[in-house]
Amino acid sequence: MSPPKYVDLIALLVALAVFLLGGFPLLGYAVAAAVWLTQRGIQMLAQRRMKQELARGNRQKAMGMVAGSTLGRVWLMATAVLLVGIAERESGLAAAILLLALFTISFAAQGLVYLFDDQPEGQGV
Secondary structure (H helix, E strand, O other): OOHHHHHHHHHHHHHHHHHHHHOOOHHHHHHHHHHHHHHHHHHHHHHHHHHHHHHHOOHHHHHHHHHHHHHHHHHHHHHHHHHHHHHOHHHHHHHHHHHHHHHHHHHHHHHHHHHOOOOOOOOOO
16 A cells, blocks of 8 residues: 555545544535545546556546546535535535645545555556
8 A cells, every 4th residue: 555646545644633623514525525436436446457458458438438437536526515515605615625735635635655666667557
């Protein structure tokens, strides 16, 4: 378990303390956490399937899987923020800010993992 790959999950736990101590809406945290964990699961499944397709030589199908799952995950997060925002405006804002922070942290961590990956050329995905 490499810390840079999972730093977003650590940030999610830290955010719980921030929400509790700061008095921010817990509905926003709960929605953001549920959506974030769901999209992380989808991402892991999509990456596993992508690696399988690449191993079979289906490069186009693998890239289509990555593109489709990425768009689906973005739509999932946006829809959840919209729905919780309609239900309770402050919770929607809190969820949106938390998801934005988690996405930024995750994106940066993934970049660092790929940047410092020590696999020989041609072995990485």
